[in-house]
Amino acid sequence: MRTFSRTVMVGAEFVGEDLVRFYGILEDILYAMEVRMDVRVSDGVIQDVEGRMKRYTTPVCPRAEEVLKEAVGLSLREEGWISRIYRDMGRRGCQHLAEILIECGRCLDVARMARFLQKTAPSEGSLQDAQERLARWLREHPEARGRCAARR
Numbered sequence: 158m159r160t161f162s163r164t165v166m167v168g169a170e171f172v173g174e175d176l177v178r179f180y181g182i183l184e185d186i187l188y189a190m191e192v193r194m195d196v197r198v199s200d201g202v203i204q205d206v207e208g209r210m211k212r213y214t215t216p217v218c219p220r221a222e223e224v225l226k227e228a229v230g231l232s233l234r235e236e237g238w239i240s241r242i243y244r245d246m247g248r249r250g251c252q253h254l255a256e257i258l259i260e261c262g263r264c265l266d267v268a269r270m271a272r273f274l275q276k277t278a279p280s281e282g283s284l285q286d287a288q289e290r291l292a293r294w295l296r297e298h299p300e301a302r303g304r305c306a307a308r309r
Contacts, residue, residue, distance in 0.1 A: 161185065167260050169268040175199050177268050179261035183253055188212055192225070192257040201233035201265060201300075208254045224250030225258065233262045234300060266301040270294055 163185040172178045172195070181192040189212035195205040208225040210218055225246055231238060239259050247255035273294045274287060295301060 165257065165260055167257075167264045169261075169264055171198075171268075171272055176204065177265065179264060179268075181257040181261040183257050184212075187214055188253055190251075190253055190257060192254060192261060194228075194258060194261050196233060196262070196265060198265075198269060201235075201262075203228050203231050203233070203262075205229060206258065208251075208257075210251075210254075218251060221246075221251030221254055225254050228258060233265050238262065266298070269298070270301070 163183065165183050166181070168180045170178050170180075175198045177196050177198055179192070179194045179196065181194070183190050189210075191209045191211070193205075193207045193209075194203060196202065197204055206225055206228050208222040210222065213219065228242060228246060231241065235241075239262075242255050242259055242262075243252075246258065270291060274290060277290050279286065
């Protein structure tokens with residue numbers, strides 16, 4: 158029996174009060190790629206991005222690493238940012254690197270919420286307390302409404 162499995166994973170760390178660094182990976186039997194992306198928290202603008210291909214299918218693939226850099230300056234708050242990445246980076250560069258970049262971008266608000274919950278966590282807190290703090294954060298950050306974690 159033939160099987161296929163693909164792993165896409167995103168991690169984030171705050172490297173400054175207004176800067177979050179995402180690390181994204183995609184790995185399967187054919188591909189192994191990584192993206193590191195710095196995003197300004199206040200407006201969602203990509204400050205820096207770097208792609209790295211560890212395993213790929215054609216000798217042309219590594220050229221896409223340079224195309225990915227064109228995402229610098231794009232705001233993850235801008236309407237249509239996902240389509241723009243697919244169009245500008247995916248078509249001219251690499252669909253797989255574009256997918257990793259998008260998954261990293263989708264994690265911006267979740268990372269912000271997680272940081273808020275961590276900073277405001279009491280030493281002994283209940284799940285209800287965390288839900289109340291999260292509801293407060295969502296009221297204060299309307300740009301996050303409609304996202305997965307922000308749905309009721």
